[in-house]
Amino acid sequence: MQDLTLTVTGHRLFGNYGHLTLMTENRLRFAPGQFAMLRPVESLDPLWRRAMAIYRVRTTAQATSVEFIYQVLGRGTQALRRLRPGDAVQALLPLGCGFDTAPVAVGGREALLVAGGIGAAALLALAEQLKREQVPTRLFLGGRSQADLIGLNDFTALGISVHIATDDGSQGVKGLVTVPFERFLQDRAEETRAGQFVVYACGPPPMLARVAALTAQACILTYVSVEERMACGFGVCVGCVVAVKTHDGRCDYRRSCVEGPVFRADELDWR
Amino acid sequence: MSDHPLAVGIAGLRFKNPVIPASGTFGYGLEFLPFLDLSRLGGFCTKGLSPQPLQGNPPPRIVETPAGMLNAIGLQNIGVRAFVAEKLPLLRAYDTHVIANVFGFSIEDFLEVVAALNDAEGVAAYELNISCPNVKEGGTQFGNDPALAARVTEAVKRAATRPVIVKLSPNAPSITDVARAVESAGADAVSLVNTFVGLAIDVYTHRPRLAYTTGGLSGPAIRPLAVRMVYEVSQVISIPRIGIGGITTWMDALEFILAGATAVQLGTINYTDPCAALRVIEGLEAYCRERHTTVAALVGAFKPQA
Numbered sequence: 252m253q254d255l256t257l258t259v260t261g262h263r264l265f266g267n268y269g270h271l272t273l274m275t276e277n278r279l280r281f282a283p284g285q286f287a288m289l290r291p292v293e294s295l296d297p298l299w300r301r302a303m304a305i306y307r308v309r310t311t312a313q314a315t316s317v318e319f320i321y322q323v324l325g326r327g328t329q330a331l332r333r334l335r336p337g338d339a340v341q342a343l344l345p346l347g348c349g350f351d352t353a354p355v356a357v358g359g360r361e362a363l364l365v366a367g368g369i370g371a372a373a374l375l376a377l378a379e380q381l382k383r384e385q386v387p388t389r390l391f392l393g394g395r396s397q398a399d400l401i402g403l404n405d406f407t408a409l410g411i412s413v414h415i416a417t418d419d420g421s422q423g424v425k426g427l428v429t430v431p432f433e434r435f436l437q438d439r440a441e442e443t444r445a446g447q448f449v450v451y452a453c454g455p456p457p458m459l460a461r462v463a464a465l466t467a468q469a470c471i472l473t474y475v476s477v478e479e480r481m482a483c484g485f486g487v488c489v490g491c492v493v494a495v496k497t498h499d500g501r502c503d504y505r506r507s508c509v510e511g512p513v514f515r516a517d518e519l520d521w522r
Numbered sequence: 523m524s525d526h527p528l529a530v531g532i533a534g535l536r537f538k539n540p541v542i543p544a545s546g547t548f549g550y551g552l553e554f555l556p557f558l559d560l561s562r563l564g565g566f567c568t569k570g571l572s573p574q575p576l577q578g579n580p581p582p583r584i585v586e587t588p589a590g591m592l593n594a595i596g597l598q599n600i601g602v603r604a605f606v607a608e609k610l611p612l613l614r615a616y617d618t619h620v621i622a623n624v625f626g627f628s629i630e631d632f633l634e635v636v637a638a639l640n641d642a643e644g645v646a647a648y649e650l651n652i653s654c655p656n657v658k659e660g661g662t663q664f665g666n667d668p669a670l671a672a673r674v675t676e677a678v679k680r681a682a683t684r685p686v687i688v689k690l691s692p693n694a695p696s697i698t699d700v701a702r703a704v705e706s707a708g709a710d711a712v713s714l715v716n717t718f719v720g721l722a723i724d725v726y727t728h729r730p731r732l733a734y735t736t737g738g739l740s741g742p743a744i745r746p747l748a749v750r751m752v753y754e755v756s757q758v759i760s761i762p763r764i765g766i767g768g769i770t771t772w773m774d775a776l777e778f779i780l781a782g783a784t785a786v787q788l789g790t791i792n793y794t795d796p797c798a799a800l801r802v803i804e805g806l807e808a809y810c811r812e813r814h815t816t817v818a819a820l821v822g823a824f825k826p827q828a
Contacts (some may be wrong), residue, residue, distance in 0.1 A: 252556050253556070254557060254796060254797065290794065295589075295770055295791075295794060296589060297586055297740070298586060298587050298589060298590060298591060298790065298794055299591070300793060305544040327586075341795075343796075438808070479581065479582075480582060480584055480585065480586075481588075482584050482591060482790075482794075483792070483793035483794075485553060485556075485796070486549060486553050486737070487554075487792070487793070488547070488549060488584065488593070488595075488793050489546060489578065489583070489598050490581075490582075490583045490584030491581075491583075491584075492581050492583065492598075494580070494581070503577060504577060504580075504581070504598065
């Protein structure tokens with residue numbers, strides 16, 4: 252974890268989203284699913300940095316570029332939206348525990364990625380790593396409309412199969428992304444039962460809850476990346492907690508910034 | 523105690539500088555090791571410690587507000603014994619004052635925490651949290667009532683082997699009455715202010731934005747209120763004041779010192795800028811150097827009239 256001043260080298264705005272590229276001369280090592288806390292340098296209004304999944308990292312001998320895709324939701328992301336090439340960004344990174352690919356990298360298993368909306372931004376680096384590890388990978392990508400299918404070209408370029416769903420039917424199946432996902436599990440019931448799949452999901456809470464319910468029923472090992480409000484990102488504000496089930500069946504809280512943002516779905520209390 | 527321009531004395535303790543990260547915003551100190559050398563700090567306040575570990579409130583616990591935030595964490599902490607066993611030994615490597623923030627739901631709870639800390643090496647002082655607005659009992663119930671505040675102060679003072687700082691609530695009907703009461707009860711110093719009770723409402727759901735409904739407001743939004751309270755309290759008590767409330771820069775810190783604070787605590791800014799305390803220290807150093815003065819000489823130097 253470092254607090255670095257990075258320089259904006261690219262910023263593409265599309266629809267209600269931004270694709271931000273930052274550059275640093277520092278070496279950066281990160282795991283897919285880790286995140287950063289960002290703010291424009293010198294800006295304390297709004298007060299908090301904004302938590303962003305690391306979309307992609309590219310390293311050369313001289314420099315590291317870090318990419319983020321974000322949705323403009325409020326004052327913090329509006330401030331990020333105004334960033335231009337050459338501007339400085341204060342970034343605390345990499346933060347949190349990312350996705351564990353060890354369980355899927357054995358026995359010819361297949362990774363099923365389920366992404367809803369901006370949640371897809373947390374999964375591209377995972378898809379890249381799975382490709383490096385030669386793990387067969389499939390993506391279920393959902394969005395409100397065609398324009399909300401985040402990262403579609405980058406996922407497709409990795410050569411993985413993509414199942415698309417949009418709320419308005421402008422591309423792929425009409426409906427929620429959990430619809431084609433559920434159908435897939437039914438069609439492949441035998442492999443599901445044989446423990447062939449590991450699921451990685453990121454998206455809005457109702458989507459994650461539905462994925463967790465479907466995979467719990469099918470006994471599929473599932474990892475979800477949660478998004479909670481964060482003030483610090485490194486474990487001290489204790490504001491970003493999620494409820495987990497303890498061994499004696501009670502509920503306890505874990506910080507999504509340090510113990511997460513990736514959790515095993517069966518650890519979380521979905522009530 | 524003016525051997526160094528920034529050095530100040532509080533309750534017989536020498537602080538190398540007046541900058542102290544505030545309870546609840548600095549974890550147990552160790553979380554900040556990637557960002558700063560704890561030995562640079564005058565001291566720091568631990569997360570509030572209770573006799574038993576506390577789970578805290580359900581989420582959502584925090585919400586950003588204009589120039590500030592509301593929190594209703596509910597004092598989630600590992601408990602005083604885990605602090606003594608697991609955190610304190612690691613903190614002894616640093617040359618700084620560890621101020622243990624003490625919380626309880628009853629006077630007995632406060633005494634139990636203090637008893638567990640009394641024998642532990644490496645704690646410089648106790649800060650009594652009688653002002654947390656986010657727990658149903660124990661917090662404001664002590665801090666809002668001068669008589670109750672005095673009772674808990676007196677009981678802790680009798681048991682404590684270390685200086686006792688009482689953290690005051692800005693939600694008390696009269697913060698000066700509470701300040702006077704805890705001074706009479708033997709407090710060595712006061713720190714002020716804790717957070718202001720606030721409410722944020724989601725206009726789409728008509729529900730509160732925090733699960734606990736209300737939360738404590740902190741950040742730059744409260745700073746002028748806090749500076750005013752430090753000034754008022756400084757007029758009525760003679761024990762040292764530690765100023766808290768929305769400090770983000772050395773100039774903010776200096777406002778509190780001029781208003782009558784011997785030292786300051788930094789809270790919410792630690793989330794946004796984990797190195798903020800160092801910037802404040804460096805700014806105060808530069809100011810004192812340029813003006814050939816000391817922090818001790820600036821305490822209460824505010825001139826209300828021309």
